[in-house]
């Protein structure tokens with residue numbers, strides 16, 4: 001049997017990578033305008049980082065991590081998400097000692113052992129941003145605005161921003177107890193995971209997708225009714241900022257996100273084209289995370305989004321996405337020998353400025369012209385005996401069949417003029 005990529009992973013072939021490059025390029029532009037710098041952390045970290053940073057009661061740490069021992073018996077884990085590693089790096093390199101807010105983004109593969117489904121892979125690509133050192137709702141606002149603008153920049157339209165608060169150390173313990181009391185009276189209606197969550201982290205029952213649990217969640221106490229004055233004021237100011245910037249959002253009682261580290265603000269962006277797993281991404285505030293991984297007490301807020309899911313949503317909207325680049329010029333040799341050697345030399349020269357292709361297998365003229373059409377080239381540059389002798393080349397516009405002769409020394413200038421008329425040139 002032939003070998004295949006592991007279940008839940010995918011090859012992104014050259015006809016699809018232009019879509020990825022398009023999305024990544026737009027992201028980089030927007031992130032630069034917001035003043036965020038890129039951080040690249042290792043693909044694997046000590047397992048303990050995720051136990052402390054993501055939380056031992058989360059599905060991620062309990063069921064979804066790729067954990068292994070290296071040859072010295074150290075427990076390492078392929079990163080399941082980006083925030084804990086950024087927090088670790090910021091603490092390790094003492095970036096917070098400057099007293100300045102830290103603004104960072106990342107893009108790269110994350111690894112989770114999940115059931116593969118549309119847009120969900122065991123190795124998936126995430127883009128995310130973190131803002132450290134800002135306690136005020138201005139930080140939450142900036143993150144939501146940045147996320148919305150990233151999605152806008154790639155052309156995604158049918159998005160909805162959902163917002164909630166999960167409280168803080170002042171108000172969440174009492175709410176958690178209220179919730180636990182309520183859930184204990186409904187244990188028989190809950191899935192086995194939620195029975196466990198009732199004791200470990202009852203907030204997580206709110207975002208369980210099992211129908212029975214959703215039914216129970218319907219009658220559940222609302223955290224919005226249990227926020228302390230400080231959390232209430234934080235949320236009110238954030239809502240005011242969003243209103244003033246005309247960023248539409250909806251309050252969502254059941255939104256808690258899957259991670260333990262969130263405090264106060266949580267948000268998600270949904271897209272109608274994604275079916276049941278409708279989130280494009282989300283994030284929130286995490287004012288205790290930096291301490292949890294051993295750093296100084298520092299507020300933080302961030303988000304992450306799956307690139308596969310963004311592409312899926314764009315495709316669901318029928319967005320025009322770039323395909324593979326076509327050659328601008330196809331070199332075509334009429335004869336053998338010298339003409340082919342000249343084609344090789346000329347190709348290298350023209351490739352400093354243009355997308356150029358040519359036949360490398362010594363095929364005949366007709367086959368080369370056919371290949372030029374199939375490749376979607378704009379121009380064919382013909383090299384024959386006459387052209388070689390006169391040091392001028394025949395340029396053929398493939399769409400119209402029009403031909404002209406151009407002296408060698410004017411070649412680049414003429415090509416630029418002809419190709420700039422063609423919309424394909426960027």
Ligand SMILES: [Zn+2]
Nearest residue numbers: 191194208213
């Ligand atoms: Zn459940």
Ligand SMILES: [Zn+2]
Nearest residue numbers: 168171228231
């Ligand atoms: Zn509170």
